[in-house]
Structures are given as C-alpha cells and as structure tokens.
Amino acid sequence: MTLETVWFVVIAFFWLGYLFLEGFDFGVGMLLPVLARDNTERRVMVNTIGPVWDGNEVWLIVAGGAMFAAFPEWYASLFSAAYLPLLLVLLALIGRGVAFEYRGKVDSDRWRRSWDRVIVAGSWIPPLGVGLILATTVLGLPLDADGNRIGSAFAAFRWDTVLGAVAIAAFSLTHGAAFLALKTSGELRERARTTAIRALPFAMVPMVAFLSVVQWRTGTLWTLLAFGISAVAAAVAWLRLRADRDGQAFAALGVVIAGTAVTMFGALFPNVLPSTLDAANTLTIAGAASSPYTLTVMTWVAVFGAPAVLIYQGWTYWVFRKRIGTQHIPAVHAP
C-alpha cells in the first residue's frame, strides 16, 4: 500500500470515528425535546454525553486537519466549494458547544428553554451538513482544472447529496436513541428504547437509498459487501433492541456506520473529489497528496498518536460507564 492510500484510509477512519462518536451525541441532542418530560430528565440526557461530547467533536477537527496535512488539494477544494454547508455546520457547533456548558448556569426556565433550542438546532444541522459534505466528496462537484468550483454557491445542494445528508442525520438520531437506552435508567430508558425500535426502520430508508446511489455509480464488489454488512447489522441492531440488549444494539449500529463509511470511501477511491464537469479535473489521491516526506512524518505522528487517543478516550467511556437516572441529578445550583 502506498503512503497516499494509507492516508486515505486514515482520513476515512477519522471521519468514521466522527460519524460514530458524535453521531450518537447529536442524536441525544435531537431527542432532547422528544424523550424528556421535565428539566431533570433533560439534564439526565445532557449528562449522558457531558463528559465525552467535546472529545468526540475533536474527531472532526482532526479529520479536517489530517486532510489539510495529507491532501491539501482535497481540503482546499472541498471546503471552499462546500462553503455554505460548512458554514452552517460551524455556526451550529459554536452554539451547541456553548449551550451544553451554559444551559445550567442560570436557574431560569426561560434561560434553559432558549439553550435547549440551540442544542436541538445544533444537533440537527451538523449531521445534515457533514452528511451533505461527505456525500459531495463522494459524488463530486463541478470543478475546473484548478480545483475551483464552477457554478453557484448552492452547487453542493443536489438531490443525491441531500439524500446523503438525511441518511447521516437519521442514523444519528437512531444511534442517539440506542445510546440513551444504554446509558439511562427508568422510564427515560424505556422511552429511548421504544424510540430506537420505531426509528430504526425509517432511518434505514434514506441510508439504503443513498448507499444504493453510491454503489450504482462507482461501487465495486467489496463496497457492495460492506453495504451488505451494514444492512445485516441494521437488522441485528433492531432485533437486539427488541430483545432488550442495548449494548449489543449500540455496537451493531456502530457496524452500520462503519459499513456505510467503507462503502462511501471505498466507492470514492482512488479519487478524493470527482469533478462532475470533466473527468480530467477530478482530484485523485495521487494528485492531491502531500510530498512523501510529509506523509512519512504524519504517519509517525499517527502511529503513536491515534492509538493513544483510542486508549484514553476508551478509558473515559469506562470511567463514566454507569447508567444515570433522575435520582443521580443534584439540585440546581447557580448563582
């Protein structure tokens, strides 16, 4: 495997990590007004992701940073072409991060309601936006020979990319419900589990449709295999939810998103950003990559850095492994 291919896989891995980890914490935010009956339950929900959402979000930063370091042309073309969706994602993430930290800092229902709205918007927009951007990089954009976008500011908004956006958001919602079933106790857990069971079949419709489009256009035999694994895992997740096995269902949903990422990036390979205007303008891993020296340096950093991240983030999940319920939530204490 060439270093370019290694880095393509590494970047796909960072995006997968992001979709998996922040996927469920987006889902928790989306479900905030749906599942919780009162402020204490809302606090239970927020606290299931409280210790981890910030670390999860760094996967996005690192996916972006790794693209910049390893494939500057990809980073530059994709993010300048998909300017508006990325802007929306950034605005939503700004509001969301601040909202978690600030919602409990003033003891007032109005204050909390306002920040809850920010959390909900901030949890819907980023998976839609990231889904749109990733679908764009897989399905392509009208690019000229310099890698610049031809066409309007809305060139990234098409039926097929919007389908990808909906697929990622619907998955996140389901994943969040499964995560809440795993992490909470009492009535809240029952509601989360029921929601996950009901949402899952619907969530799979856009996902299957989007992956079919990807598979139809540039798929190969082994992306078809990944697609198949993804579909089987979705069925397993549904059955495990019904059997009251939250942990296994959550893990099966992890397989769903892993299969999705493999299908998407596998169908993209060896391109990184196809031009829908002229195949000659398509950015490929060879054309977009940094020099072998830079890739070697980055490989050493990743070889030591990435496993360390997995270990200490894994430890975080272990430290906060207990289910929480309304009885664990202390009284509101704000100045």
Add this chain to the structure above:
Amino acid sequence: MEVLELARWQFGITTVYHFLMVPLTIGLSILVAAMQTRWVRTGELRHLKMTKFWGKLLLVNFAMGVVTGIVQEFQFGMNWSAYSRFVGDVFGAPLAMEGLVAFFVESTFLGLWIFGWDRLPKKVHLACAWAFSLATMASAYFILAANSWMQHPVGVTFENGKPTMNSIWAVLTNNTALAAIPHTLAGAFSVAAAFLVGVAGWHLWRRGDHEDVWRTSLRLGGWVGVAAFAVLAITGDTQGKLMFEQQPMKMASAEALCHTEKPASFSIIAIGDVAGSNCEDVKTFNVPALLSFLAHNDFKTEVKGVEDLITEYQAKYGTNYPDDPALGSLAGKPIDYVPNLPVTYWGFRMMIGFGAVSAGIGLLALWLTRRGRLPGGRWFPLLVLGGIATPFLGNSAGWIFTEMGRQPFVVVPNPSGVDGVWMFTAQAVSRLTTGEVWTSLIALTTVYAALGVVELYLMRKYVRGGVDAVMPPPKDSDTTEGDTLAFAY
C-alpha cells in the same frame, strides 16, 4: 468590498475573538491545576475553594475558546484555499499534529476533570487537570509553529512552484517560533494574572467572605503577572532582533520609520498622522539609538526606513502583481509593500504599553495587600477590574501588529533562506462569490457578538457569586441520596 478584503476581515475578527478566550484558558488552566495540586498536597480548604471558583470561570471561558477554534481550522480551506494548496505540504502538518497530539488530550481530559470529581481517585483527577492544562500549552506550541512558518518559512525546498517540506524538525524549531512561544505564553499568563488580581482584589475590597481565598489568589496573580511581564520583555526583545533580520519592513513599520537612520531612535508616542509624508516630524519623546538596540543589540546599527526598503522589495519581488484575473482588481497593479503604518505604529505601542500597565497594577496590588493589609479607597476596584482588560488589549494589539505588519505577504519571504517561498495575501484567497463571504462574515460576527454578551453576563454572575456560587452547601444528612453526581450539567 472584494472577497479578499472580506476574507481578511473575517480572519482578523475570528482570530482576535478566539484569542480573547485562549490566553485566559491557557493561563488559568495551569494556575487552577497548581491550586488543585496545593489542595491535594496540603488538604487546606482554601485551595479547594480556589480550585472550584477559578475552575468554574475557566469552564465558562473554555467552551468559547473551543468553539471559536473550530472556525480557525476550517477557514483556511474555506476562505484561503489558494493558500492551503500552496503551503499544504508544510503548514498542514503542525495543524494536524495539534489536533492529534494536543487537542484530543485537552478536550478528553477536560471532560474527565469536570465530571470526574467523585468518580476518580484524587491524584488521578489531579493528573487530568495537568493533562489538559499542559495540552493547552502544547496546542499553543503547534499553532505558533504553523504561524511562525508563515512569518519565516524554513525546512522546505522550492519544487514545482510549491514549498516542499524537507525537515519537520526545522519547522518545529524555527527560531521565530521558539521566540514567539514563550512570548505568547507569557502573554497568556499575564491575562490570567490580571484576571486573578482584578476579581480577587474586588472581593477583598468588598470585605466579603472567604478572605483567605481572595488574598491568596490576588497575591498569586500579582506575582505571576510581574514574572510574566519580565518574560514578555526579554522574549519581545529577542523577537525584535529576529524581526530586524527576517522582516525588515515590519521593523520599519513598527516605528513608522520613513527614512533610514543610523543610529535609529525610538519614539514613545506620536501626535497626528504617522503615515503622512513627513511622518517623523510628529513623533515625540524620542529615545536616541533605542531602535538600533532593539534591532541589533548595539546603539549604532543602521535601521532601514520604509522608503529604502520599498526599492529593495521591488527589486526582489517585482513592482506589479501578475496580470492574473484571480487577483481581482489588483491584477497587474503596483504592489504596495508598506503595511498600514498607523496600525503597525500604534499596535506596537499598545502592545508594550498595555503590558506594562498590567504589570504595574499587579505590583501595586501586591504592595497594597502586603503583610495582611486590605485595600481601601473607591479607586481600587476600578483600577483592578479595569486592569483585567489591559493584557487582553495588549495581546490583541500584538497580534494585529504581527499579522498586519507582514502585509502584503501572507507567507513572508525569508531573506536568508529558500528562494521563491513567499506568497502575496492577494493570491491566497478562495474563488468565492462575495455573497458567500458576506454571509459568513455577518453570521459569524453576529454569533460572536451575541455569545460575547452572554459570556460576560455569566462571568459577572459567577464573579459576584464568589465561592458560595460554585460550592453547593454541604448535604443535609436527612436528605442525602448518597448517589448523586458531584458535578452535573
């Protein structure tokens, strides 16, 4: 306005705004970790109260620092894609390292610290505080290494029209970076120090509860502020000498020096328009030969003026921009090699002036609280609370000076290094519609402004609330659940 100007405004606003939170976060996180260490070692309640109180203010701020930092990373690709393509081989590496090695540690261990109070053994919990606070410093290191490469590109060869990295070691140990890092970190500590002095000074003056907490905090802040200023002065001097070698135009602009002088004097302040055709006439309080000393450690070195430098730059880098439509209205036009002189002249003076005032206030607060004394006088709270703003202003002025002072270059040519590795800011910008960049500029600025108001409101609330606002009263034994989270959102 064209995309270029809009993108520059956005970069400036985002960077200065981000850098209001960041220095406070860096300085405060180290000081909080130190406070917690004292508590773990001595068991004194005073240190626990300090950790909780300053830790809460740190968190209110940290959230803002994180979310504005995300914009920083993506705006290179969004607004400066031509720049990203040109420098990606080298500039992306420290940025990715920051994420992978520092930022992951920071945000993961911050989560563990916030929520781990009752879940982790005391010492492990303390280690989490050190992990995230040291990682904030590591973040600063990588980001400054990336920024310093734009100021002084090293570790590259010039191949196929692009810089290609040949030594990551040279990039990470760039002398510009090694000087900028202690300078910036000292700037961060002076922000945190002024914050401690201001808030603790106000509480002491009010004669509220927990006097021991406020006295210890104020004296810690006072000493840290004075020490930080000493580091700022020494490293600032080193930076000046590097700037003289690497960016002579920035050096001349710092002084708004029109004509070459030997020896060159330094003006403290100016009256009127420093960018005028006879700019040196309005400068007052000149200190003879000081600029020569700042530039080269002796009192007789010649410092080149803007006019002579223009001729040199034109000979080396051309008189006109290329006739490339990508450059918009600048295509084929003469290149203006002089940065905005009023901005550089005043930015330089504000940086030094506000830094000095901040250290002076710290020193005064130490004097007024010596041997158990309490500060009195209605002017005292105004002085220390106003003093909180001074290092922020100094930092912002310093960044504006250093970034505006390198214009019209985004990657500044390296006079002693690799030929060809430089880029005009006008060439760096993305091919976007002005509508897109207007949208993002307005949206981001509005959100920053709104969140700034909210943050100030919360900071004020927690500052006034004091220790009692962050430490819930001890549990009533009848109602103890035994199982509630010590910390929950």
